[in-house]
Amino acid sequence: MIKFENVTKRYDKKYTALRNINLEINKGEFVFLVGLSGSGKSSLIKLMLREIKPSKGKVIVGKYDLVKMRERQVPYFRRQLGIVFQDFRLLEKKTVYENVAYAMRVLEHEDDFIAKRVPEVLRIVGLEKKTDCYPGELSGGEQQRVAIARAIINEPEILLCDEPTGNLDPITSQEIIDLLIDINNSGTTIVMATHDTNVVDSLKKRVISMYKGEITSDNRRGGYNIES
Ligand SMILES: Nc1ncnc2c1ncn2[C@@H]1O[C@H](COP(=O)(O)OP(=O)(O)OP(=O)(O)O)[C@@H](O)[C@H]1O
Secondary structure: OEEEEEEEEEOOOOOEEEEEEEEEEOOOOEEEEEEOOOOOHHHHHHHHHOOOOOOEEEEEEOOEEOOOOOHHHHHHHHOOEEEEEOOOOOOOOOOHHHHHHHHHHOOOOOHHHHHHHHHHHHHHOOOHHHOOOOHHHOOHHHHHHHHHHHHHOOOOOEEEEEOOOOOOOHHHHHHHHHHHHHHHHOOOEEEEEOOOHHHHHHOOOEEEEEEOOEEEEEEOOOOOOOOO
């Protein structure tokens, strides 16, 4: 489903952000990426999104070779992905409903289908009572639920999460993780970069540890190796 072969990423000549990464993530897995700030977690996620390209090596996501892919294929490729960030990135002047519906309008879905699907997904994330609220009227955890609803509305095969609990307190973080686990149990592959060792400890999921641009451990039964 996701494959990195000998991937190196340099943003400039002097500094190598990722070095010789080899990695395979199968359909349906839940994978944590952990490591100190600057270890390369976000760069790995950006490569999976094709926001950036590797300096060397090969990145395959689904049926797409992201190095060989043409620019005009990128929007089609991105349709199989959902993306969640630490800072929610909601449209402040749109309601919860509109924030989520917008992701369907971009794909030109029929209005009837949008009107049926948005309430379904808001129910999944537990926000059916907040449909008409604006992001500014919601707690951080609720805003992240809107962002997750938007990310899953088009039923992506893969959900990429970059520090999704970074702005949340421990209890709210755990609620967001429980939601991500439910989404994973329904078949979506999840890759989540995080600093949150409490969350990683609470689940026995695969953990890929990074240090200075290299993978230092890949443990399928939980457990990590964050160097200091
Ligand atoms: N656009 C860029 N231009 C130059 N260097 C960059 C760029 N993006 C990231 N880097 C560098 O690449 C390295 C890896 O950064 P990356 O953001 O992938 O790490 P991270 O593990 O996600 O860190 P954090 O946990 O702080 O988000 C860092 O040294 C960073 O300074």
